[in-house]
Amino acid sequence: MEAATAAGLDDGALSAFVEMVLGEDLGAGDATSNATIPPDMRFSAVLAARQPIVVAGLELAAAFFRRLDPAVEIEFVAKDGEAVDAGTPILRLAGLARPMLAAERSALNTLQHLSGIATVTREYADAIAGTGCILLDTRKTIPGLRVIEKYAARMGGAQNHRMRLDDGILIKDNHIAARGGVAATVAAAKAANTGLEVQVEVDTVDQIEPALKAGADRLLCDNMDLATLREAVRVVAGRVPIEASGGVRLNTIRDIALTGVTYVSVGRITQSSPAADIGLDYSPTAA
Template identity: 75%
Template sequence: MVRLSGHGRSMLSAERCALNTLQHLSGIATLTRRYVEEIKGTGCTLLDTRKTIPGLRVVEKYASRTGGATNHRMRLDDGILIKDNHIAVVGSLEETVRGACEAGTGLEVQVEVDRIDQIEPALAAGAQRLLCDNMGPERLREAVALVAGRVPIEASGGITLDTIRAIAETGVDFVSVGRITQSASAADIGLDYDKT
Protein backbone atom coordinates (compact mmCIF):
# COMPACT_ATOMS: atom_id res chain seq x y z
CA MET A 1 0.00 0.00 0.00
CA VAL A 2 1.14 3.54 -0.79
CA ARG A 3 -0.15 6.57 1.11
CA LEU A 4 -0.23 10.00 -0.49
CA SER A 5 -1.17 13.25 1.14
CA GLY A 6 -2.03 16.54 -0.46
CA HIS A 7 -4.77 18.70 -1.86
CA GLY A 8 -7.78 16.48 -2.67
CA ARG A 9 -8.80 18.23 -5.88
CA SER A 10 -5.25 18.10 -7.28
CA MET A 11 -4.84 14.44 -6.44
CA LEU A 12 -8.19 13.48 -7.91
CA SER A 13 -7.54 15.42 -11.12
CA ALA A 14 -4.33 13.41 -11.65
CA GLU A 15 -5.74 10.10 -10.38
CA ARG A 16 -6.80 8.50 -13.66
CA CYS A 17 -3.60 9.29 -15.59
CA ALA A 18 -1.43 8.14 -12.69
CA LEU A 19 -3.41 4.94 -12.16
CA ASN A 20 -3.53 4.09 -15.87
CA THR A 21 0.24 4.43 -16.14
CA LEU A 22 0.91 2.50 -12.93
CA GLN A 23 -1.51 -0.27 -13.93
CA HIS A 24 0.05 -0.56 -17.39
CA LEU A 25 3.64 -0.69 -16.11
CA SER A 26 2.77 -3.07 -13.29
CA GLY A 27 1.10 -5.34 -15.84
CA ILE A 28 4.29 -5.39 -17.91
CA ALA A 29 6.46 -6.20 -14.89
CA THR A 30 4.07 -8.95 -13.78
CA LEU A 31 3.87 -10.61 -17.20
CA THR A 32 7.63 -10.34 -17.62
CA ARG A 33 8.16 -12.10 -14.29
CA ARG A 34 5.94 -14.97 -15.49
CA TYR A 35 8.12 -15.40 -18.60
CA VAL A 36 11.31 -15.23 -16.52
CA GLU A 37 9.99 -17.90 -14.16
CA GLU A 38 9.14 -20.16 -17.11
CA ILE A 39 12.77 -20.25 -18.32
CA LYS A 40 14.41 -20.35 -14.89
CA GLY A 41 17.34 -22.77 -14.80
CA THR A 42 17.79 -23.01 -18.58
CA GLY A 43 20.66 -20.51 -18.82
CA CYS A 44 18.63 -18.53 -21.37
CA THR A 45 18.05 -14.78 -20.93
CA LEU A 46 14.71 -13.08 -21.62
CA LEU A 47 14.98 -9.91 -23.73
CA ASP A 48 12.39 -7.24 -24.31
CA THR A 49 11.98 -5.56 -27.70
CA ARG A 50 11.33 -2.10 -29.14
CA LYS A 51 7.63 -2.96 -29.50
CA THR A 52 6.51 -0.23 -27.15
CA ILE A 53 3.96 2.57 -27.09
CA PRO A 54 5.37 5.78 -28.60
CA GLY A 55 6.66 8.03 -25.82
CA LEU A 56 6.63 5.25 -23.22
CA ARG A 57 9.60 3.14 -24.31
CA VAL A 58 11.87 4.15 -21.41
CA VAL A 59 9.30 3.42 -18.70
CA GLU A 60 7.99 0.26 -20.39
CA LYS A 61 11.53 -1.08 -20.67
CA TYR A 62 12.09 -0.12 -17.03
CA ALA A 63 8.99 -2.17 -16.14
CA SER A 64 10.25 -5.18 -18.10
CA ARG A 65 13.65 -4.87 -16.41
CA THR A 66 11.88 -4.72 -13.04
CA GLY A 67 10.12 -7.96 -13.99
CA GLY A 68 13.47 -9.62 -14.68
CA ALA A 69 14.04 -9.20 -18.43
CA THR A 70 17.16 -7.70 -19.96
CA ASN A 71 16.70 -4.58 -22.06
CA HIS A 72 17.73 -5.03 -25.68
CA ARG A 73 18.12 -2.16 -28.14
CA MET A 74 16.48 0.93 -26.76
CA ARG A 75 16.75 2.60 -30.17
CA LEU A 76 17.44 1.62 -33.76
CA ASP A 77 20.98 3.00 -33.49
CA ASP A 78 21.89 0.71 -30.55
CA GLY A 79 22.87 -2.04 -32.95
CA ILE A 80 22.52 -3.23 -36.51
CA LEU A 81 19.75 -5.75 -37.09
CA ILE A 82 19.58 -7.00 -40.66
CA LYS A 83 16.11 -8.22 -41.57
CA ASP A 84 14.59 -9.73 -44.70
CA ASN A 85 13.54 -6.35 -46.10
CA HIS A 86 17.12 -5.04 -45.86
CA ILE A 87 18.34 -8.12 -47.73
CA ALA A 88 15.63 -7.66 -50.38
CA VAL A 89 16.71 -4.05 -50.97
CA VAL A 90 20.43 -4.87 -51.22
CA GLY A 91 19.98 -8.11 -53.16
CA SER A 92 21.73 -10.79 -51.11
CA LEU A 93 22.22 -11.75 -47.49
CA GLU A 94 25.99 -11.91 -47.80
CA GLU A 95 26.30 -8.50 -49.46
CA THR A 96 24.02 -6.91 -46.86
CA VAL A 97 25.97 -8.34 -43.92
CA ARG A 98 29.36 -7.50 -45.43
CA GLY A 99 28.24 -3.94 -46.08
CA ALA A 100 27.08 -3.53 -42.49
CA CYS A 101 30.33 -4.97 -41.14
CA GLU A 102 32.48 -2.81 -43.41
CA ALA A 103 30.61 0.37 -42.42
CA GLY A 104 32.87 0.57 -39.36
CA THR A 105 30.17 1.71 -36.94
CA GLY A 106 31.49 -0.35 -34.03
CA LEU A 107 27.96 -1.68 -33.54
CA GLU A 108 27.16 -5.37 -33.26
CA VAL A 109 25.79 -6.80 -36.51
CA GLN A 110 22.87 -9.14 -35.88
CA VAL A 111 21.17 -11.02 -38.70
CA GLU A 112 17.62 -12.31 -38.67
CA VAL A 113 17.32 -15.75 -40.24
CA ASP A 114 14.19 -17.80 -40.73
CA ARG A 115 15.81 -20.76 -42.47
CA ILE A 116 18.73 -22.98 -41.45
CA ASP A 117 20.41 -22.52 -44.85
CA GLN A 118 20.86 -18.79 -44.12
CA ILE A 119 23.05 -19.38 -41.06
CA GLU A 120 26.39 -20.28 -42.65
CA PRO A 121 26.26 -17.47 -45.25
CA ALA A 122 25.41 -14.96 -42.49
CA LEU A 123 28.32 -16.14 -40.33
CA ALA A 124 30.75 -16.25 -43.27
CA ALA A 125 29.84 -12.64 -44.11
CA GLY A 126 30.60 -11.50 -40.55
CA ALA A 127 27.38 -11.71 -38.51
CA GLN A 128 28.15 -11.35 -34.80
CA ARG A 129 24.78 -12.54 -33.57
CA LEU A 130 21.82 -14.41 -35.04
CA LEU A 131 18.12 -13.87 -34.50
CA CYS A 132 16.25 -17.05 -35.39
CA ASP A 133 12.77 -15.89 -36.31
CA ASN A 134 9.70 -18.10 -35.95
CA MET A 135 11.65 -21.34 -35.60
CA GLY A 136 10.23 -24.13 -33.51
CA PRO A 137 12.28 -26.10 -30.97
CA GLU A 138 13.46 -28.74 -33.46
CA ARG A 139 14.83 -26.18 -35.92
CA LEU A 140 16.32 -24.13 -33.07
CA ARG A 141 18.22 -27.19 -31.82
CA GLU A 142 19.53 -27.66 -35.36
CA ALA A 143 20.59 -24.00 -35.48
CA VAL A 144 22.34 -24.22 -32.09
CA ALA A 145 24.24 -27.33 -33.23
CA LEU A 146 25.25 -25.70 -36.51
CA VAL A 147 26.43 -22.46 -34.89
CA ALA A 148 28.30 -24.44 -32.21
CA GLY A 149 28.90 -21.41 -29.99
CA ARG A 150 30.49 -19.20 -32.65
CA VAL A 151 28.00 -16.37 -32.01
CA PRO A 152 25.09 -15.82 -29.62
CA ILE A 153 21.67 -16.97 -30.82
CA GLU A 154 18.40 -15.23 -30.05
CA ALA A 155 15.01 -16.87 -30.67
CA SER A 156 12.05 -14.65 -31.47
CA GLY A 157 8.62 -14.66 -33.04
CA GLY A 158 5.31 -15.90 -31.68
CA ILE A 159 6.72 -17.00 -28.33
CA THR A 160 4.15 -17.49 -25.58
CA LEU A 161 4.17 -18.62 -21.97
CA ASP A 162 3.23 -22.08 -23.24
CA THR A 163 6.16 -22.33 -25.68
CA ILE A 164 9.01 -20.37 -24.09
CA ARG A 165 10.36 -23.18 -21.89
CA ALA A 166 10.79 -25.60 -24.81
CA ILE A 167 12.45 -22.84 -26.84
CA ALA A 168 14.83 -21.89 -24.02
CA GLU A 169 15.79 -25.55 -23.55
CA THR A 170 17.09 -25.76 -27.14
CA GLY A 171 20.32 -24.05 -26.07
CA VAL A 172 19.65 -20.56 -27.48
CA ASP A 173 21.29 -17.77 -25.52
CA PHE A 174 18.37 -15.34 -25.62
CA VAL A 175 14.63 -15.32 -26.19
CA SER A 176 12.99 -12.01 -27.11
CA VAL A 177 9.29 -11.52 -26.49
CA GLY A 178 7.50 -8.45 -27.83
CA ARG A 179 4.25 -9.30 -26.10
CA ILE A 180 5.63 -8.45 -22.65
CA THR A 181 5.35 -4.77 -23.56
CA GLN A 182 2.72 -5.10 -26.31
CA SER A 183 0.11 -7.34 -24.73
CA ALA A 184 0.41 -7.21 -20.94
CA SER A 185 -2.90 -6.83 -19.11
CA ALA A 186 -3.13 -3.86 -16.77
CA ALA A 187 -2.80 -4.68 -13.09
CA ASP A 188 -5.82 -3.89 -10.89
CA ILE A 189 -4.77 -0.89 -8.80
CA GLY A 190 -7.09 1.63 -7.20
CA LEU A 191 -6.94 4.84 -5.22
CA ASP A 192 -9.19 5.46 -2.22
CA TYR A 193 -9.53 8.96 -0.81
CA ASP A 194 -9.59 9.20 2.98
CA LYS A 195 -10.58 12.64 4.24
CA THR A 196 -9.20 11.94 7.73
Protein backbone atom coordinates (compact mmCIF):
# COMPACT_ATOMS: atom_id res chain seq x y z
CA MET A 1 0.00 0.00 0.00
CA GLU A 2 2.87 2.41 0.80
CA ALA A 3 4.12 1.97 -2.81
CA ALA A 4 1.05 3.79 -4.16
CA THR A 5 1.45 7.28 -5.55
CA ALA A 6 0.64 9.42 -2.54
CA ALA A 7 -0.75 8.71 0.94
CA GLY A 8 -2.04 5.32 -0.18
CA LEU A 9 -3.78 6.68 -3.29
CA ASP A 10 -3.02 5.29 -6.74
CA ASP A 11 -2.75 7.59 -9.77
CA GLY A 12 -6.46 7.66 -10.52
CA ALA A 13 -7.54 8.19 -6.94
CA LEU A 14 -4.89 10.86 -6.43
CA SER A 15 -6.04 12.81 -9.47
CA ALA A 16 -9.68 12.57 -8.44
CA PHE A 17 -8.91 13.67 -4.87
CA VAL A 18 -6.85 16.66 -5.97
CA GLU A 19 -9.52 17.77 -8.46
CA MET A 20 -12.28 17.45 -5.87
CA VAL A 21 -10.43 19.39 -3.19
CA LEU A 22 -9.22 22.13 -5.52
CA GLY A 23 -12.67 22.42 -7.06
CA GLU A 24 -14.17 22.94 -3.63
CA ASP A 25 -11.66 25.65 -2.72
CA LEU A 26 -11.07 27.50 -6.01
CA GLY A 27 -14.47 27.70 -7.62
CA ALA A 28 -13.91 29.86 -10.72
CA GLY A 29 -10.42 30.86 -9.53
CA ASP A 30 -8.44 32.77 -6.91
CA ALA A 31 -9.99 36.21 -7.33
CA THR A 32 -7.67 37.91 -4.84
CA SER A 33 -4.39 36.63 -6.27
CA ASN A 34 -5.54 37.17 -9.84
CA ALA A 35 -6.38 40.79 -9.01
CA THR A 36 -3.20 41.61 -7.09
CA ILE A 37 -0.36 39.34 -8.27
CA PRO A 38 1.26 39.72 -11.73
CA PRO A 39 0.94 36.51 -13.75
CA ASP A 40 4.70 36.12 -14.17
CA MET A 41 5.64 36.76 -10.54
CA ARG A 42 7.52 33.91 -8.86
CA PHE A 43 7.72 32.83 -5.24
CA SER A 44 9.98 30.65 -3.17
CA ALA A 45 8.27 29.00 -0.24
CA VAL A 46 9.09 26.83 2.74
CA LEU A 47 6.68 24.56 4.60
CA ALA A 48 7.89 24.10 8.16
CA ALA A 49 6.63 22.46 11.32
CA ARG A 50 5.60 24.93 14.03
CA GLN A 51 5.39 22.22 16.66
CA PRO A 52 6.99 18.79 17.06
CA ILE A 53 5.14 16.54 14.59
CA VAL A 54 5.27 13.26 12.72
CA VAL A 55 5.03 14.08 9.03
CA ALA A 56 2.40 12.44 6.82
CA GLY A 57 1.07 13.44 3.42
CA LEU A 58 3.98 15.32 1.85
CA GLU A 59 3.59 13.81 -1.61
CA LEU A 60 -0.15 14.42 -1.48
CA ALA A 61 0.41 18.06 -0.51
CA ALA A 62 2.89 18.44 -3.36
CA ALA A 63 0.29 17.13 -5.83
CA PHE A 64 -1.84 20.26 -5.33
CA PHE A 65 1.02 22.56 -6.27
CA ARG A 66 1.94 20.36 -9.26
CA ARG A 67 -1.64 20.35 -10.48
CA LEU A 68 -1.77 24.15 -10.74
CA ASP A 69 1.85 24.65 -11.84
CA PRO A 70 3.33 21.55 -13.50
CA ALA A 71 6.72 23.28 -13.64
CA VAL A 72 6.89 24.01 -9.90
CA GLU A 73 10.16 22.97 -8.29
CA ILE A 74 9.68 20.86 -5.17
CA GLU A 75 12.29 19.68 -2.68
CA PHE A 76 11.27 17.16 -0.04
CA VAL A 77 13.30 18.03 3.03
CA ALA A 78 11.60 15.52 5.33
CA LYS A 79 9.78 12.27 4.63
CA ASP A 80 6.52 10.72 5.74
CA GLY A 81 6.82 8.94 9.06
CA GLU A 82 9.68 11.18 10.21
CA ALA A 83 9.43 12.97 13.55
CA VAL A 84 10.61 16.59 13.30
CA ASP A 85 11.00 19.41 15.79
CA ALA A 86 9.33 22.82 15.70
CA GLY A 87 10.96 25.06 13.13
CA THR A 88 12.07 22.19 10.88
CA PRO A 89 11.55 22.74 7.12
CA ILE A 90 9.75 19.80 5.54
CA LEU A 91 9.12 21.00 1.95
CA ARG A 92 10.54 23.74 -0.28
CA LEU A 93 8.86 25.17 -3.36
CA ALA A 94 9.81 27.51 -6.21
CA GLY A 95 7.42 28.52 -8.95
CA LEU A 96 4.74 30.89 -10.16
CA ALA A 97 3.14 32.87 -7.34
CA ARG A 98 -0.50 32.71 -8.42
CA PRO A 99 -0.84 28.92 -8.63
CA MET A 100 1.22 28.49 -5.47
CA LEU A 101 -1.12 30.76 -3.53
CA ALA A 102 -4.16 29.06 -5.03
CA ALA A 103 -2.95 25.60 -4.00
CA GLU A 104 -1.79 26.63 -0.53
CA ARG A 105 -4.92 26.00 1.54
CA SER A 106 -5.76 22.65 -0.05
CA ALA A 107 -2.19 21.44 0.43
CA LEU A 108 -1.93 22.70 4.00
CA ASN A 109 -5.33 21.40 5.10
CA THR A 110 -4.44 17.93 3.87
CA LEU A 111 -0.91 17.91 5.23
CA GLN A 112 -1.93 19.29 8.63
CA HIS A 113 -4.76 16.78 8.98
CA LEU A 114 -2.67 13.74 8.08
CA SER A 115 0.34 14.88 10.10
CA GLY A 116 -1.96 15.46 13.07
CA ILE A 117 -3.14 11.86 12.86
CA ALA A 118 0.41 10.57 12.50
CA THR A 119 1.58 12.67 15.46
CA VAL A 120 -1.12 11.45 17.85
CA THR A 121 -0.73 7.88 16.61
CA ARG A 122 2.99 8.01 17.39
CA GLU A 123 2.18 9.09 20.96
CA TYR A 124 -0.01 6.02 21.42
CA ALA A 125 2.54 3.74 19.75
CA ASP A 126 5.33 5.08 21.94
CA ALA A 127 3.17 4.58 25.04
CA ILE A 128 3.08 0.80 24.47
CA ALA A 129 6.63 0.42 23.19
CA GLY A 130 8.31 -2.64 24.66
CA THR A 131 5.10 -4.37 25.69
CA GLY A 132 4.85 -6.55 22.58
CA CYS A 133 1.33 -5.23 21.99
CA ILE A 134 0.39 -3.83 18.57
CA LEU A 135 -1.57 -0.60 18.02
CA LEU A 136 -4.50 -0.77 15.59
CA ASP A 137 -6.65 1.90 14.02
CA THR A 138 -10.40 1.51 13.30
CA ARG A 139 -13.00 2.47 10.69
CA LYS A 140 -13.81 5.66 12.62
CA THR A 141 -12.67 7.93 9.80
CA ILE A 142 -14.07 10.95 7.99
CA PRO A 143 -16.20 9.68 5.08
CA GLY A 144 -14.20 9.81 1.87
CA LEU A 145 -10.84 10.13 3.65
CA ARG A 146 -10.36 6.61 4.97
CA VAL A 147 -7.48 5.61 2.71
CA ILE A 148 -5.37 8.66 3.48
CA GLU A 149 -6.26 8.72 7.19
CA LYS A 150 -5.28 5.09 7.58
CA TYR A 151 -2.08 5.85 5.69
CA ALA A 152 -1.35 8.57 8.26
CA ALA A 153 -2.01 6.10 11.07
CA ARG A 154 0.57 3.76 9.53
CA MET A 155 3.07 6.60 9.34
CA GLY A 156 2.51 7.14 13.07
CA GLY A 157 3.20 3.51 13.91
CA ALA A 158 -0.20 1.79 13.91
CA GLN A 159 -1.27 -1.21 11.90
CA ASN A 160 -4.45 -0.92 9.88
CA HIS A 161 -7.42 -3.01 10.97
CA ARG A 162 -10.20 -3.42 8.39
CA MET A 163 -10.15 -0.93 5.53
CA ARG A 164 -13.68 -1.93 4.49
CA LEU A 165 -16.42 -4.27 5.58
CA ASP A 166 -15.28 -6.85 3.03
CA ASP A 167 -11.79 -7.12 4.55
CA GLY A 168 -12.77 -9.43 7.38
CA ILE A 169 -15.64 -10.72 9.47
CA LEU A 170 -16.09 -8.88 12.76
CA ILE A 171 -19.08 -10.16 14.71
CA LYS A 172 -20.42 -7.53 17.10
CA ASP A 173 -23.19 -7.45 19.67
CA ASN A 174 -25.92 -6.63 17.14
CA HIS A 175 -24.98 -9.63 15.00
CA ILE A 176 -25.01 -11.83 18.11
CA ALA A 177 -28.39 -10.51 19.23
CA ALA A 178 -29.88 -11.07 15.77
CA ARG A 179 -28.55 -14.62 15.49
CA GLY A 180 -29.24 -15.69 19.08
CA GLY A 181 -25.88 -16.11 20.77
CA VAL A 182 -22.12 -16.05 20.31
CA ALA A 183 -21.69 -19.70 19.36
CA ALA A 184 -24.49 -19.68 16.78
CA THR A 185 -23.23 -16.47 15.19
CA VAL A 186 -19.63 -17.63 14.93
CA ALA A 187 -20.74 -21.01 13.57
CA ALA A 188 -22.80 -19.27 10.89
CA ALA A 189 -19.87 -17.10 9.90
CA LYS A 190 -17.54 -20.09 9.66
CA ALA A 191 -20.11 -22.05 7.66
CA ALA A 192 -20.28 -19.23 5.10
CA ASN A 193 -16.78 -20.26 3.94
CA THR A 194 -15.77 -16.74 2.96
CA GLY A 195 -12.07 -17.39 3.44
CA LEU A 196 -11.98 -14.40 5.77
CA GLU A 197 -10.77 -14.38 9.36
CA VAL A 198 -13.66 -14.51 11.80
CA GLN A 199 -13.28 -12.14 14.73
CA VAL A 200 -15.93 -11.87 17.42
CA GLU A 201 -16.58 -9.19 20.00
CA VAL A 202 -17.02 -10.48 23.55
CA ASP A 203 -18.22 -8.41 26.46
CA THR A 204 -17.70 -11.03 29.18
CA VAL A 205 -15.24 -13.81 29.88
CA ASP A 206 -18.12 -16.32 29.78
CA GLN A 207 -18.49 -15.71 26.03
CA ILE A 208 -14.92 -16.72 25.25
CA GLU A 209 -15.15 -20.53 25.33
CA PRO A 210 -18.35 -20.70 23.24
CA ALA A 211 -16.73 -18.39 20.68
CA LEU A 212 -13.56 -20.46 20.48
CA LYS A 213 -15.39 -23.79 20.32
CA ALA A 214 -17.43 -22.45 17.40
CA GLY A 215 -14.21 -21.60 15.55
CA ALA A 216 -13.48 -17.92 16.18
CA ASP A 217 -10.08 -16.94 14.80
CA ARG A 218 -9.70 -13.83 16.93
CA LEU A 219 -11.41 -12.10 19.84
CA LEU A 220 -12.23 -8.45 20.43
CA CYS A 221 -12.61 -7.74 24.14
CA ASP A 222 -14.90 -4.73 24.29
CA ASN A 223 -14.75 -2.22 27.16
CA MET A 224 -13.32 -4.69 29.66
CA ASP A 225 -11.55 -3.40 32.75
CA LEU A 226 -7.96 -4.45 33.41
CA ALA A 227 -8.81 -7.33 35.73
CA THR A 228 -11.27 -8.77 33.21
CA LEU A 229 -8.77 -8.40 30.39
CA ARG A 230 -6.16 -10.28 32.39
CA GLU A 231 -8.70 -13.04 33.02
CA ALA A 232 -9.58 -13.14 29.32
CA VAL A 233 -5.90 -13.53 28.43
CA ARG A 234 -5.61 -16.37 30.97
CA VAL A 235 -8.66 -18.19 29.59
CA VAL A 236 -7.60 -17.85 25.96
CA ALA A 237 -4.09 -19.04 26.83
CA GLY A 238 -2.63 -18.09 23.48
CA ARG A 239 -5.12 -20.01 21.34
CA VAL A 240 -6.11 -16.94 19.30
CA PRO A 241 -5.06 -13.29 19.18
CA ILE A 242 -6.92 -10.90 21.49
CA GLU A 243 -7.75 -7.28 20.71
CA ALA A 244 -8.72 -4.83 23.44
CA SER A 245 -10.99 -1.98 22.40
CA GLY A 246 -13.27 0.68 23.78
CA GLY A 247 -12.52 3.96 25.52
CA VAL A 248 -8.75 3.64 25.23
CA ARG A 249 -6.86 6.81 26.18
CA LEU A 250 -3.21 7.78 26.11
CA ASN A 251 -3.00 7.51 29.90
CA THR A 252 -4.57 4.03 29.95
CA ILE A 253 -3.20 2.26 26.88
CA ARG A 254 0.02 0.99 28.45
CA ASP A 255 -1.78 -0.68 31.34
CA ILE A 256 -4.14 -2.29 28.81
CA ALA A 257 -1.22 -3.51 26.73
CA LEU A 258 0.47 -4.98 29.80
CA THR A 259 -2.49 -7.31 30.42
CA GLY A 260 -1.09 -9.51 27.67
CA VAL A 261 -3.49 -8.72 24.83
CA THR A 262 -2.14 -8.95 21.29
CA TYR A 263 -3.64 -5.71 20.00
CA VAL A 264 -5.18 -2.49 21.26
CA SER A 265 -7.40 -0.56 18.86
CA VAL A 266 -7.89 3.19 19.23
CA GLY A 267 -10.62 4.98 17.31
CA ARG A 268 -9.58 8.44 18.44
CA ILE A 269 -6.32 8.45 16.45
CA THR A 270 -8.31 8.97 13.27
CA GLN A 271 -11.49 10.37 14.80
CA SER A 272 -10.17 13.04 17.15
CA SER A 273 -6.59 14.01 16.30
CA PRO A 274 -6.07 17.79 16.04
CA ALA A 275 -4.44 19.24 12.94
CA ALA A 276 -0.68 19.64 13.15
CA ASP A 277 0.64 23.20 13.12
CA ILE A 278 2.49 23.58 9.82
CA GLY A 279 3.26 26.95 8.25
CA LEU A 280 3.99 28.08 4.69
CA ASP A 281 6.19 31.17 4.28
CA TYR A 282 6.80 32.91 0.95
CA SER A 283 9.43 35.19 -0.51
CA PRO A 284 9.34 36.78 -4.02
CA THR A 285 12.03 35.73 -6.51
CA ALA A 286 13.09 37.04 -9.89
CA ALA A 287 10.83 36.06 -12.77
